[in-house]
Amino acid sequence: MFADKGRLSAERLNTGLAVVSFAVAALFLCPAAALCQSEAEAAADSAAVAPAIAPPASVDVVDTDNDRGGQIDVMWEPSPDVELGRVEFYRIYRSTHPDTGFAQVGRVGYTQTQYVDAGMEDGIDHYYRVSAGAGEDESFSPVIGPVSSRPHWIDKTRINCLVAVVIFVTAIVYFVTSARGGKELFIRRLPGLDEVDNAVGRATEMGKPILYITGLSGISDVATIAAINILGEVAKKTAEYNTRLIVPCADPIVMAVEQEVVKEAYAEMGRPDAYNEDDVFYLTRSQFAYVAGVNGIMVRQRPATILYMGMFYAESLVLAETGASVGSIQIAGTDAVTQLPFFITSCDYTLIGEELYAASAYLSREPVLLGGLKGQDTVKLIVGILLILGVIAATLAATGVIETNFMAPLYATS
Amino acid sequence: MRRQIPLALCFIFGAFMAIQYFIPHHSVADMQERILMWLQTLLAFAFLLGTVSLIKVHYHKIRNRADDRAYSYVALAGLLTMIGLGFIHPDHNLPGSPFSLMFLNVQVPIEATMFSLLAFYIASAAFRAFRARTLEATLLLVAAAIVMLGRVPIGDLIHEGIPDATRWILEVPNLASKRGVMIGVGLGMMATALKIVLGIERAWMGGGD
Numbered sequence: 148m149f150a151d152k153g154r155l156s157a158e159r160l161n162t163g164l165a166v167v168s169f170a171v172a173a174l175f176l177c178p179a180a181a182l183c184q185s186e187a188e189a190a191a192d193s194a195a196v197a198p199a200i201a202p203p204a205s206v207d208v209v210d211t212d213n214d215r216g217g218q219i220d221v222m223w224e225p226s227p228d229v230e231l232g233r234v235e236f237y238r239i240y241r242s243t244h245p246d247t248g249f250a251q252v253g254r255v256g257y258t259q260t261q262y263v264d265a266g267m268e269d270g271i272d273h274y275y276r277v278s279a280g281a282g283e284d285e286s287f288s289p290v291i292g293p294v295s296s297r298p299h300w301i302d303k304t305r306i307n308c309l310v311a312v313v314i315f316v317t318a319i320v321y322f323v324t325s326a327r328g329g330k331e332l333f334i335r336r337l338p339g340l341d342e343v344d345n346a347v348g349r350a351t352e353m354g355k356p357i358l359y360i361t362g363l364s365g366i367s368d369v370a371t372i373a374a375i376n377i378l379g380e381v382a383k384k385t386a387e388y389n390t391r392l393i394v395p396c397a398d399p400i401v402m403a404v405e406q407e408v409v410k411e412a413y414a415e416m417g418r419p420d421a422y423n424e425d426d427v428f429y430l431t432r433s434q435f436a437y438v439a440g441v442n443g444i445m446v447r448q449r450p451a452t453i454l455y456m457g458m459f460y461a462e463s464l465v466l467a468e469t470g471a472s473v474g475s476i477q478i479a480g481t482d483a484v485t486q487l488p489f490f491i492t493s494c495d496y497t498l499i500g501e502e503l504y505a506a507s508a509y510l511s512r513e514p515v516l517l518g519g520l521k522g523q524d525t526v527k528l529i530v531g532i533l534l535i536l537g538v539i540a541a542t543l544a545a546t547g548v549i550e551t552n553f554m555a556p557l558y559a560t561s
Numbered sequence: 562m563r564r565q566i567p568l569a570l571c572f573i574f575g576a577f578m579a580i581q582y583f584i585p586h587h588s589v590a591d592m593q594e595r596i597l598m599w600l601q602t603l604l605a606f607a608f609l610l611g612t613v614s615l616i617k618v619h620y621h622k623i624r625n626r627a628d629d630r631a632y633s634y635v636a637l638a639g640l641l642t643m644i645g646l647g648f649i650h651p652d653h654n655l656p657g658s659p660f661s662l663m664f665l666n667v668q669v670p671i672e673a674t675m676f677s678l679l680a681f682y683i684a685s686a687a688f689r690a691f692r693a694r695t696l697e698a699t700l701l702l703v704a705a706a707i708v709m710l711g712r713v714p715i716g717d718l719i720h721e722g723i724p725d726a727t728r729w730i731l732e733v734p735n736l737a738s739k740r741g742v743m744i745g746v747g748l749g750m751m752a753t754a755l756k757i758v759l760g761i762e763r764a765w766m767g768g769g770d
Contacts, residue, residue: 399611
């Protein structure tokens, strides 16, 4: 009766014995013998029809690795009854005592064999047990523990990233130091940036303004910071040529920074009087309201030159096509891969991806900034070599020439 | 001193935000969350700055009788109307409130109209891009034609290999180029951030020493 696939389970035997004991006790001790007899029979029949669910096996609890603390991983082997379709869920119980006070802390489906218990105090011993159940039935694993959580000071899954950062920082610092020492550094031509001088000159000759757009991102976006760095160099040129520079902003913090940058650039060129605060102004945060505002400026002011630098979204093409329709020279620079085709199509020159970040150093020609650029290129070379080695290793591993992919740890993540 | 304090603050917070990525300890994580909350507080004040700038610019245009001052009247009227509607109703976000009605029936349709212009601009940009004047433009034209045909049922009817060619173009040369750009962008971002944190790049402060 209790055999399951030819094996006799000790727990099920215990359950069966308990039912028989209950029936015997009821027969001899119950005052209403007839009634008790029928209850005992019903219990025995029930046990015969549906034996108790087997609890999950091999429950294990450990402190969660690489976490901020207050977390414990609870793992278990599935209950043997999962295969028979008798388990609906697992419940996880926790207590600070091994015998009492167990409270449910989690519930997962029968396909899960792991639960992360979070929110407890570090350094306190906890005990766990896991039950497998269906409907009202539930059977418990033995109590496991004690285990306590603790915070970790290093995320070991990010050590590969840390190594890469150290190499990167070393390369940048080395080349910046070399540049400070007067070493000549070669930087390839960027036609889009070479054209900035001509574009400012053209605007001066035509007596028309230059429109500088830094996109919709906030100050926390590195692309916006790169755009602000370029704005400083452009503002120096407009101050020198006495050309009007219009900068409509989509973010108030960006606006405040850009006002300061343009003001300082004008002061540095000895033209503080030429700076007009109303030319660096806030428009709106709303994407297409911003587009409407900027397009209106383009159509009314007909700027000789438009520069798009920073992060752009769906508005890029609407802006660039309107700029092209009013006959402006357009130079764009963005790291938004999806917007690059639109700018390449509609603008005269486009800085692609990393060229946006190189622009400030390229325009200023400051040796220290060029050193940083050189360091960046060196790391790119290292990344390129690693990529080629990785491709070779993965190909050899896939074709069975070598047994293990020795490059795998380099791109392993948590 | 005027430059040293911002540089020092930039270094301290920049270095902290970089280091915290490798330290999961709750004391460090709590500090990071607190700093991000400060950023939110700063943003709330910044909006006031933006509103003041908006009013000032348009007020100056009206006062100086600029040619395009008619737009300034409209902008200021819109701004003041929405602020007023926000104040007269206790819960301005409630459906049916005057503020909500104006937002849903004026601003949303206008923005949708602006967005829909994109379709026409894509057509005009595509026309310009696909003129086969150079080898690169011709390659672009051929690739675009294959991809467009491969994305619609008629492509499969013309030739069963067109959808496969489309998939190959998107998954091999296109994806490889995108990844190449993204690797460069990632390194460029890191280099820029590092130069700012170390005080090498100072253009964001207006340049100078």
